[in-house]
Amino acid sequence: MRIGSETLVRLPRAFYAGDTTSVARSLLGTVLVLETSDGRTAGRIVETEAYLGVLDAAAHSYRGRTARNAAMFGLPGRAYVYFSYGVHYCFNVVTRESGVGEAVLVRALEPLEGIELMRARRGRANLRDLCNGPGKLAQALSIGPQHDGADLVRGPLGIFAPRDHGLAEHEIAVAKRVGITKAADALLRFHVRGNPFVSRP
DNA sequence: TGCCTGATTGCCT
């Protein structure tokens, strides 16, 4: 796939099967793409958070599998989409083996393609306001409940990267996760250092 | 059954 001047290949399932914090780091710099009948929207992932299942009181899967979080226990490389605060959807990528219940929350994108479509969906003109938060990027790309359990390895929703992707260690900032009260001190948030499209510095 | 909380956002003061 071609985005801007870059040629990108879709990440394979093996990528997602790895250690969750490693996947959260490695996703920085990759490109989330969704094709819909309205057109294609895509953005570079600049902020992620790891959620470590039964080890992590902040994870939806901490207390085991329910109808809501079932996708989190599915195949790695599938999406887990949940409805938050009765208002917004949040997009996660399932990691590790089936049945483990770990995932990476994608918190912010740098818009790359379909920007006018994003502006229309968001009702905002400012480029920085389109995807700088988990609820915002879901709205900008039109990610919703129909994508819960969707396979990112094939189909209209996917994550792509240059063949040789990966940021240098000094480009990755590590911080506490945003908006949680349990396990609040764990350093499981990762973002591209100095990038203006992260949800908060 | 009822109440509270939450991986959020945007508008109001």
Place this chain on the structure above:
DNA sequence: GGCAATCAGGCAA
């Protein structure tokens, strides 16, 4: 900085 919108899950009664 405060707070409403709006709903599903968890827990107490």
